[in-house]
Amino acid sequence: MPISQEQFARIAKDLPAMGNDPHAVRARVEALEKILERAFVIPGTKIPFGLDSVIGFVPVLGDLVTAAMGAYIVWEGRNLGMSKWQLIRMSANIGVDTAIGAIPFVGDAFDLVWRSNSRNLRIIKKHLDKHHPATRIIEG
Numbered sequence: 001m002p003i004s005q006e007q008f009a010r011i012a013k014d015l016p017a018m019g020n021d022p023h024a025v026r027a028r029v030e031a032l033e034k035i036l037e038r039a040f041v042i043p044g045t046k047i048p049f050g051l052d053s054v055i056g057f058v059p060v061l062g063d064l065v066t067a068a069m070g071a072y073i074v075w076e077g078r079n080l081g082m083s084k085w086q087l088i089r090m091s092a093n094i095g096v097d098t099a100i101g102a103i104p105f106v107g108d109a110f111d112l113v114w115r116s117n118s119r120n121l122r123i124i125k126k127h128l129d130k131h132h133p134a135t136r137i138i139e140g
Contacts, residue, residue, distance in 0.1 A: 007040070022132040025076050026124070033121040036069060053111040056101050063101045070094040073120050082127050090120045 038048040052069075055062040074090045082090075097116035101107035128135045 020079070022080065022128055022135045025080060026128055026135045029073055029076050029121060029124055032069065032073060033117045036066065036117045037115045038118075047112065049112055052097075052115075052117065053108060056108050056111050059104065060102065063098050063107070066101070067094055067098040070097065070117055070120065073117060073124070077120070077124050077127070080124070080127060081131070082124070086123055086127060090123055093119045 035050055036052040037050040039050040041048055052066045055066050058065075071091075071094060074087060074094065077090055078087055093116040097111070097114055100110045100114065103110075
């Protein structure tokens with residue numbers, strides 16, 4: 001499924017800086033989550049999907065690639081100083097996504113429901129809001 005030039009420009013505009021400060025990490029993780037989980041909409045519906053669902057159609061390799069991209073979000077959480085319990089929860093989200101996602105067809109449908117990267121983003125946002133309140137963004 002090709003990406004239109006408008007969609008590409010919108011995604012590229014959202015790519016964050018590469019700093020290590022909590023603001024940059026938050027922006028980077030939010031951008032990656034959007035690309036993996038909500039970059040596109042199923043035509044005729046309001047159901048979002050992302051590269052996690054698309055790449056998942058490639059047997060085994062697709063699930064390993066999306067697991068590696070999800071692991072990057074966990075790694076960013078580790079760099080933020082998140083607790084081991086939070087990192088274990090995030091890793092478990094990715095593990096469930098990868099294990100069920102490896103089942104042909106069922107796994108692809110599961111990717112639309114179990115958005116491990118969105119779940120992990122919520123965990124990171126909760127941590128940032130508590131420990132780095134200056135990174136909060138008012139969403140409207």
